[in-house]
Amino acid sequence: MNYIEKLIDISEGLTYSVKTYGCQMNVNDSMKIMAVMNECGFHYTESVYESNIAIINTCCVRENAENKVHGLVGNIKKLKESGRNKALIVLGCMMQQEGYAEEFMSRYSQVDAALGTSDSAKLPETIYKILTNSERAADLSSATKEIDENARPFRHYRISEFVTIMTGCNNFCTYCVVPYVRGRERSREPKDIIYEINELTAHGTREIVLLGQNVNSYGKGFDEKLDFSDLIQKISDETDVKRIRYMTSHPKDLSPKLIDTIAENPLVCKHIHLPVQSGSTKILKQMNRGYTKDDYLKLCDNLKSKVGDIILSTDIIVGFPGETDEDFKDTLDVVSRVQYGSAFMFKYSIRTGTKAASMADQVDEDIKSDRLQQLLTLQEKYTKKTAERYLDKTVEVLVESTHTEHRNVVGKTSQNLSVALESECQVQAGDLLNVKINEIKTHTLIGKII
Ligand code: SF4
Structure with missing residues (x-):
């Protein structure tokens, strides 16, 4: 009897929750966790506080996310004492940091197990041992090895779904x-990706978002020469998907071939998330990003001229060690010149174990806050301006939902802008509609079908 079968015997009436912090990769890992837990016979509940088995999938990219995990684990202590919580498992990037899991478990006695990233396959054995022997364990042994093709995510078969590549x-x-917590780059075989996408489209999915820390590195290490552009072509040829998105693209690896693919392949959405992180060449060098301000601006110009109606989004860190007012002005300059449709903007926070953590000239918190505010204000102007570009224009919308709180129909343009319809109409999720935009409300385009 394997551990899944053993758990099916004892999971009757027990609920589980999965709380996820961090990026889309973590969201996808949590879907794999859900698939395993459902297979073991546990019932999903959204509330961590009502669940018998609480699983926390952590992120260590920013300090704020880490602090939230500490707070949540602290709150679960009382549930453990009352007997409602029977197993608390913390996994993911935070635990994967060297020596962190052992220290975390000795600090919080309510934590029963600590696992690494992509460790869903270990859950049945871990949970069985917790429930039957109260056995506590930290096991980070397999987290950065090969991609486990047997671990498939639980799917809602939404119109748009993520697929890790x-x-x-x-x-x-x-x-x-x-790189420390998720290891070196590993690409999935195209046949496994195509199989997964075909399975999704057979159940109604119309759009896929290809996920990877740096999708532009896809295929490195394969015997067969096959890069990210080739993968996109294969997906276009061998599946029925209607739209292809992807994230994240490292600017230094965005090849002219990929720009041509974005421009020429009608299935590829005309939106690219291209993290700049800083506008200062000096800071980019200290960040080890592998491009200069000029390189980045040329790349953006090239994308805009070749693809036409494309929207760019980005990530920016303010207050990296050594960032002066002049460096920050360079960042503002890039934002003004590229005119992003949206941006994720953060204050730099020290991450233990990274090179930047020990750099001199750490920037004062007050200065970081002030710069972040300036940046947010500037970006807001361009987010608004980007949406306004579509007033009185007709856009193609993929309907994602017909029942939302405020509007009847909501979908996205190829450029990743949200669109709502101004009046009720008979359409279905998955329809592609031509919509004339008449109004903009808090970044959402509003229009009617033509
Ligand atoms: S490209 Fe840089 S920021 Fe992105 S995951 Fe790799 S190391 Fe981190």
């Missing part, structure tokens, strides 16, 4: 823990 990173940006 690669994991890990070789870049070692000096502020980032990902």
Whole structure:
């Protein structure tokens, strides 16, 4: 009898929850966790506080996310004492940091197990041992090895679904823990990706978002020469998917071939998330990003001129060690020149184990807050301006939902802008509609079908 079968015998009436912090890769890992837990016979509940088995999938990319995990684990202590919580498992990037899991478990006696990233396959054995022997364990042994093709995510078969194509990173940006906690780049075989997408489209999915820490590195290490552009072509040829998105693209690896693919393949959405992180060449060098301000601006110009109606989004860190007012002005300059449709903007926070953590000239919190505010204000102007570009224009919308709180029909344009219809109409999720935009409300385009 394997551990899944053993758990089916004892899981009757027990509920589980999965709380996820961090990026889409973590969201996808949590879907794999849900698939395993459902297979073991546990019932899903959204509330951590009502569940008998609480699983926390952590992120260590920013300090804020880590603090939330500590707070949540602290709150679960009382549930453990009352007997409602029977197992508390903390896994993911935070635990994967060297020596962290052991220390975490000795600090919080309510935590029963600590596992690494992509460790869903270990859950049945771990949970069985907790429930039957009260056995506590930290096991980070397999988290950065091969991608486990047997671990498939639980699917809602939404109109838009994520599909992981690669994991890990070789870049070692000096502020980032990902290469340490997710290991080096590993790409999935195209046949496994195609199989997964065909399974999704057979159940109604119309759009896929290809996920990887750096999708532009896809295929490195394969015997057959096959890069990210080739993968996109294969997906276009061998599946029925209607739209293809992807994230994240490292600017230094965005090849002219990929730009041509974005421009020429009608299934590829005309939106790209291209993290700049800083506008200052000096800071980019200290971040080990592998491009200069000029390189980045040329790349954006090239994308805009070749693809036409494309929207760019980005990630920006303010207050990286050594960032002066002049460096920050360069960042503002890039934002003004690229005119992003949206941006994720953060204050730099020290991540233990990274090179930047020990750099001199750490920037004062007050200065970081002030710069972040300036940046948010500037970006808001361009987010608004981007949406306004579509007033009185007709856009193609993929309907994602027909029942939302405020509007009847909501979908997305190829450029990743949200669109709502101004009046009720008979359409279905998955329909592709031409919509004339008449109004903009808090970044949502509003229009009617033509
Ligand atoms: S490219 Fe840089 S920021 Fe992105 S995951 Fe790799 S090391 Fe981290």
